[in-house]
Amino acid sequence: MGNSNGIMNESPIPLYYQIYVDLKNKLLINKLVDENGKLPAEKELAESYKVSRVTMRQAIAELEKDGLIVRYRGRGSFLKSQPNPILHKLGLPGQAGRVRIDKSPEIVELSHFDTTYEHIGRALNYEGDIFFIKRIFRVDCNPVAINRIWIPAVFTPELDKKGLCVEGSLSKTLKDVYHLKIDRRKNVIEAVRPSVSDIELLKITYDTLILQITSKSFLKDNVPYEYSVTSWIGDAIRLEVDVEDIEHGITFLK
Template identity: 25%
Template sequence: MKALSVSKVRRFVQKTGASPVYRQVADLLERDIQQGSSRSERAALPSENELAAEFKVSRVTVRQALDELHRKGLIYREKGRGSYARSQHIGGVTGFGSFTSEVENAGSKPTSRVVNFVKVSSLPDGMKRHLANLPPNNRSYHCLARVRCADSRPVAYEETYLDTETYPGLERADVENGSLYAAMLRIWGYQPAWADAAIEPSVADEAIAKHLGIKVGAPVVVAWRVTSSEQDEVLEYVRSVYRGDGFALTVRRLKIS
């Protein structure tokens, strides 16, 4: 294990400034994490006492700063051992295939949290703008909304639209845990094979910012995707919103494994 490399220059905070002191400390530590974190070897942050002495603030302020970094998914804690920086860059994710498989292949642990599961009568307008050969408007869909995480850090908000005729009897419990693609194969015998997507830059609105732990107006990347089987059956329509910091998307048409 290595220690996080921190600036050798004393960093002063402005205790009478417009920004709260804890946020100034959090911002400085975030800069250190971005400059010095490592995927191959976790980086330990200095102790609360050490950080309090460095910034000449109280431990309460340091703890508030660490809470902020934890909320943003930049650090994790081990009871009795301290705080550690998370890897901030995940590469090799296309935005086309299985999020679970791609994050695992990138060396991280994928998890998902279902935030909504409702029936809707149409696809989003953005889907109609970016993707061709969409179905007529008289279809209904299960809309599965999830926050996708890598190493417990939220990196994407995703809405998956599943045709109710293609997935009869679909319930939230079927997709609450594990890979949606695994459920497709296990329950209905569908095997995703191909995907086409349109990708565009955007900014986070209030809802996206809350889901991803970022600021309103922060840059995001939106991927509009349609996934089909080898027989060219449409299996899903997807809107994925990726946070713009430290997350790389590779864009190409590919075979889904």
């Protein structure tokens, strides 16, 4: 049996997690907080959901872990920042639609390997040494995505020594230093479960849904030069794709 907030006592999903999801959804549509961004008191919320304060405390702790709220002793819990998801326009080169992401993503790894995974080599139609970059995208200092990139060393010699030397930007470094300009990008989108590494770096739980975008970038002569996998926290991003519905299928507009 459930209560007025849609919480199911008989569900195998823990009560605190059901409440956390419901509270988060309300924050995403600008409900729950007052004009000062303050959430109702813990006791008031516990009574509303008909659960103990211990259970409610667990739910609120998850919101804090997500970076949605901040708690002050003696003052209560406040919305930390506008939790609206990032709007990313697929099919457009560069960083269009990512204006809310903090500048200079954290570089977790920049390595040079003699060989790469077989499926990446096939995707890039390439055999040889390759560079691997792993970065974390953040919004208001909170992690929202992990970006993994593979670039054949033939396109970017000494990238591991030079680093992302143009304003800490990969796209600007590729363009200004290596004269690589993207002509088009092919994206594949799928919902996946986070890896152990994702859980640790994004500070999420094992049951968080990940929206994974696998991309292959091409130069003007149709040569693939970059393979990337970006793992977004599912509710941190919304994708926008322009399409034209025609008689024999769907054509993506650029």
